[in-house]
Amino acid sequence: MNVLAAGPWSAYSRDALAKAGAARISLGSALARVTHRAIHDAATEMFENGDFSGLGNALPGADVDKMMD
Amino acid sequence: MTRDIGAEFRAIHRPGDPFILGNAWDAGTAKMLVALGAPAIATSSAAHAFTLGRKDGGTVSRDEALTHACDLVAAVNVPVSGDFENGYGDDPDTCAETVRLSFEAGLAGISIEDTNFEAGNSYDRELAIERIRTAASAARACPRDFVLVARADGIMEGNYDIDEAIARLEGYAEAGADCLYAPMPKTMGDLQRIVAIGKSR
Numbered sequence: 202m203n204v205l206a207a208g209p210w211s212a213y214s215r216d217a218l219a220k221a222g223a224a225r226i227s228l229g230s231a232l233a234r235v236t237h238r239a240i241h242d243a244a245t246e247m248f249e250n251g252d253f254s255g256l257g258n259a260l261p262g263a264d265v266d267k268m269m270d
Numbered sequence: 271m272t273r274d275i276g277a278e279f280r281a282i283h284r285p286g287d288p289f290i291l292g293n294a295w296d297a298g299t300a301k302m303l304v305a306l307g308a309p310a311i312a313t314s315s316a317a318h319a320f321t322l323g324r325k326d327g328g329t330v331s332r333d334e335a336l337t338h339a340c341d342l343v344a345a346v347n348v349p350v351s352g353d354f355e356n357g358y359g360d361d362p363d364t365c366a367e368t369v370r371l372s373f374e375a376g377l378a379g380i381s382i383e384d385t386n387f388e389a390g391n392s393y394d395r396e397l398a399i400e401r402i403r404t405a406a407s408a409a410r411a412c413p414r415d416f417v418l419v420a421r422a423d424g425i426m427e428g429n430y431d432i433d434e435a436i437a438r439l440e441g442y443a444e445a446g447a448d449c450l451y452a453p454m455p456k457t458m459g460d461l462q463r464i465v466a467i468g469k470s471r
Binding site: 210225270 | 326
């Protein structure tokens with residue numbers, strides 16, 4: 202059984218879904234939409250308020266590089 | 271010995287001890303998720319559609335989805351599963367063809383849902399089950415293992431209730447689906463009813 206950990210179901214931990222009997226937990230588009238949230242919020246601040254501080258939270262390029270092996 | 275990626279994928283499906291399937295949307299996100307611990311990767315039809323500047327739900331062709339899935343297969347060394355909407359056709363034989371093409375593309379499995387995008391509703395239960403039966407038969411005919419996930423999307427889509435979802439999932443199980451999936455049940459009690467259908471699926 203697959204359980205989608207999105208929307209209200211994101212409130213449940215892996216342990217809770219394990220107890221319910223799940224064999225796998227998928228994310229659907231939820232993780233992608235978390236990045237869309239980051240884009241949306243940072244871009245809104247930039248274009249509406251001229252505030253670039255949201256970009257200060259970026260994952261360093263060197264950290265991303267390490268995961269591209 | 272030829273690697274049986276489908277068998278590797280099947281082996282990590284353990285009821286009560288779930289793995290986290292990392293739905294990625296490009297080679298870089300697939301690599302990130304594997305580096306951070308994902309034992310398997312899947313596409314996401316919605317996330318993929320968004321990368322193409324399109325809306326979710328029947329806007330991506332089978333060729334596009336397969337090409338995208340191949341990009342993820344080439345990027346990582348873990349099983350990759352395709353989130354392949356309704357199998358890219360109404361006809362059960364089209365679902366079977368999608369299974370064969372997915373196996374040939376190096377995927378470890380795919381999911382097929384019961385949403386009829388053109389009609390804006392769910393396939394009738396009988397047709398939905400027949401589509402899974404034909405797809406499962408194609409999966410069993412593959413030279414190596416292949417994990418077919420049968421989805422009942424009508425709760426999430428607002429097309430039917432939990433009782434209809436249960437009836438469909440029972441039909442899918444009997445038709446040979448390897449794993450069952452009804453996105454977004456309304457309560458934990460509903461989820462437990464779903465899980466009870468097939469403890470091993």
